[in-house]
Amino acid sequence: MKTTVLGSGAVLLLGIPLISYFVAPSLKKATGKWVDFGAIDDLTPGSIEMLTYEFLVKDGWLVLPQRGFVWAKTNQDRAIKVFSSTCTHLACNVIWQEEANHFICPCHSGRFDSHGNPVAGPPTKPLSTLESKIEEENLLVYLTF
Amino acid sequence: MNRATGISHVTLIEYLSLERIVKRLSVLTVPADALTWHRFFGALLLSLLVLLFLSGAFMAFYYSPALGSAYDSVDYALFSLPFGGIIKGVHHYGWNLFLIVLGAHLVRAFVVSAYKPPRQMIWVSGVMILLFVPLFIITGDLLTWDQKGFWSTQVRLSIIGSIPFIGDLLVRLFQGGPLTGIVALTRFYVLHILFLPGLLAFLILIHFHFIKNNGLSYSFSSDNYSTKTVRFFPVIFNRWLILFMGITLVLGLISWYWPAPLGDPADPTDSSYVPRPEWWVLFLNQLVTIFTGSFSVVGSVIIPGGLAGLLIVLPFIDSSPERHPVRRKRVMLCAAIIAIAILALSIMGYLEHFSTPHV
Numbered sequence: 087m088k089t090t091v092l093g094s095g096a097v098l099l100l101g102i103p104l105i106s107y108f109v110a111p112s113l114k115k116a117t118g119k120w121v122d123f124g125a126i127d128d129l130t131p132g133s134i135e136m137l138t139y140e141f142l143v144k145d146g147w148l149v150l151p152q153r154g155f156v157w158a159k160t161n162q163d164r165a166i167k168v169f170s171s172t173c174t175h176l177a178c179n180v181i182w183q184e185e186a187n188h189f190i191c192p193c194h195s196g197r198f199d200s201h202g203n204p205v206a207g208p209p210t211k212p213l214s215t216l217e218s219k220i221e222e223e224n225l226l227v228y229l230t231f
Numbered sequence: 232m233n234r235a236t237g238i239s240h241v242t243l244i245e246y247l248s249l250e251r252i253v254k255r256l257s258v259l260t261v262p263a264d265a266l267t268w269h270r271f272f273g274a275l276l277l278s279l280l281v282l283l284f285l286s287g288a289f290m291a292f293y294y295s296p297a298l299g300s301a302y303d304s305v306d307y308a309l310f311s312l313p314f315g316g317i318i319k320g321v322h323h324y325g326w327n328l329f330l331i332v333l334g335a336h337l338v339r340a341f342v343v344s345a346y347k348p349p350r351q352m353i354w355v356s357g358v359m360i361l362l363f364v365p366l367f368i369i370t371g372d373l374l375t376w377d378q379k380g381f382w383s384t385q386v387r388l389s390i391i392g393s394i395p396f397i398g399d400l401l402v403r404l405f406q407g408g409p410l411t412g413i414v415a416l417t418r419f420y421v422l423h424i425l426f427l428p429g430l431l432a433f434l435i436l437i438h439f440h441f442i443k444n445n446g447l448s449y450s451f452s453s454d455n456y457s458t459k460t461v462r463f464f465p466v467i468f469n470r471w472l473i474l475f476m477g478i479t480l481v482l483g484l485i486s487w488y489w490p491a492p493l494g495d496p497a498d499p500t501d502s503s504y505v506p507r508p509e510w511w512v513l514f515l516n517q518l519v520t521i522f523t524g525s526f527s528v529v530g531s532v533i534i535p536g537g538l539a540g541l542l543i544v545l546p547f548i549d550s551s552p553e554r555h556p557v558r559r560k561r562v563m564l565c566a567a568i569i570a571i572a573i574l575a576l577s578i579m580g581y582l583e584h585f586s587t588p589h590v
Contacts, residue, residue: 111414112403145412150298152410153499176519177389178382178505192505193386194520195583208520210527231409 111146118230126225129160134182134200137168143231156216156227157182157189159200168218168227169202174211189213256464263459265447265467271474272336278475279329280435282482286322287424294374296420298413301376302496309493319493320486321479326368328482330511333361341545341566344554345448351546353445356438358542363427363434368509370423373416381497382506384411390519393531411499449554513580514573520583538569 123137136155143152157169157180169189171179178193188205189198196207203212217228244253264270293308295301309315337357340346346354369387372380388405392398406415461467498504508516515535522530541548549562556563 109404111407112400114408116409143410143412145408145410146414146417148298148413150412176386176393178386208527210525 116230118228120219120226121229123156123158123225123227125223126160126164126166126220127223129158129166129225131160131164132162134159134184136171136182137225137227139227139229141229152231155179156229157213158225166218166220166225168216168225169213170216172214173209174204174213175207175209180213257462259463260460261463261467262447262449263461266461266470269339270447272332272339274471274474275332275478276329276336278471278478279325279332281475282321282479283325283329284428286318286325287428289318290322291424294420296374296416298376298416301374301416305375305377305493309491316490317483317486320489320491321482323491324482324485326371328478330364333364337361340448342556343448344556344559346546346549347448347552347554348546348550350441350445350448351550353438353441354546355543356434356441358539360431360434360438361542362539363431365512367423367427367431368511370419370427373411373419374423375493376416376497377494378497378501378504379492379494379506381411381499382504383509386506386508390515390531393519393527395528395532507584508580510577510581513584514576517576517580517583520580 119141121139121141123139129135135158137158138153138155140151140153142149155171157171159167159169161167173180173191173193173196175191175194175196178191180189180191180196180198182188183190186197187200189200189202191197191207191209194208196209197205198209198213199205201212202215204210219226244250290308293304293312295304305319309319340354340357369384373384374380388402388411391405392402394401403409405418407418408414518530518534519527520530522528549559551559553559
């Protein structure tokens with residue numbers, strides 16, 4: 087009985103600081119920021135184009151460039167919709183194939199149509215659309231990380 | 232008697248207070264059928280583990296777990312050091328072989344009913360080890376920081392992340408945040424070389440504890456079981472040494488002919504890289520592909536979890552004293568169906584990922 091109490095005391099004494107120490111960075115909320123993708127005049131109406139980004143992200147004790155890309159769909163009326171490149175199945179990057187008129191995920195052959203809706207393969211959720219806005223003729227996209 | 236020191240072996244043993252251990256070892260005997268070929272899987276696993284520990288520990292001398300440095304440090308150890316390729320190769324081929332032998336060890340124990348009372352806990356502790364091993368691969372693959380390691384990690388983490396309710400938290404705990412960056416690499420590194428090996432050693436100790444107290448399973452011709460025994464030291468021990476040298480040579484030669492792979496440095500933007508699942512995980516990967524939508528949980532959690540659970544509780548479901556596989560038709564049939572399903576899924580996965588060209 088005495089040993090149980092003392093033992094539990096020892097476990098708590100060690101456990102609380104050690105587990106907090108280990109877990110802390112995992113509980114940080116995801117943050118995001120508006121990333122400038124340049125002039126909207128550079129986008130071709132009626133097409134889907136790959137826009138790459140690179141910005142600095144603080145990862146623990148390092149500030150490193152985070153690189154990636156998004157897909158910008160520009161309609162004939164110049165309305166812009168931005169899709170995340172992350173496949174909703176297992177997070178591979180989807181690629182827009184003009185000839186096939188589909189986004190294709192190379193990992194498990196998932197396909198999405200030009201609206202981002204899944205049409206074939208394992209994915210069932212549509213590609214997520216990213217919040218975007220136009221400021222001073224530049225396209226800004228809100229990226230979370 | 233050692234002429235230089237004048238200390239005999241006997242007194243040296245006394246100085247080191249080893250009399251009791253030496254005496255216990257000298258009278259320790261095991262059943263003679265411990266020397267049959269299919270009983271060598273355990274010893275082989277132990278040999279492989281020693282090789283994995285050694286090669287890993289020495290690779291750590293040259294490994295630098297930091298972005299921008301990790302890949303180069305692996306490259307340096309691989310190409311600029313004597314035996315660099317062989318030591319990495321032994322580690323690489325070693326764990327692949329370890330998985331195969333682990334499977335054989337399990338199949339053998341199943342076929343000869345080594346899990347029947349009183350040896351249930353030997354089986355359970357063994358299955359725990361089996362379920363624990365993938366953690367080594369998940370954490371180890373990222374360390375080279377090459378394309379394959381990085382992108383395989385992404386796929387594995389998103390499978391873990393698809394577990395309902397706790398998936399996202401698990402991934403964050405594992406990576407120390409949302410990114411696969413420096414915090415994640417450091418975590419994977421310290422888990423791979425410190426925490427996991429420590430836990431594994433503990434699990435193996437438990438496995439041995441149960442073996443020691445419950446004994447090896449009897450051979451089917453149990454009439455000569457009680458009569459023939461061999462001494463553990465030196466008979467069994469010498470066999471282990473031969474086995475160890477043999478497997479070291481084999482792995483060394485394989486690594487010499489086919490150097491361990493090291494891909495291009497990881498590039499998180501390179502979407503053209505398609506991570507191909509490894510052979511041991513093909514069936515799980517295929518399960519994840521088959522079940523989609525709201526059923527995806529079935530493929531990613533329920534079936535794998537069910538299988539793991541079934542393995543663990545097997546000795547308690549099938550506790551009949553019947554041991555010969557011919558007289559355990561129902562159990563053998565169930566196992567055969569599961570084995571065929573796993574094999575079929577693996578072949579499907581292989582065909583999908585390795586033989587069809589990707590667009």
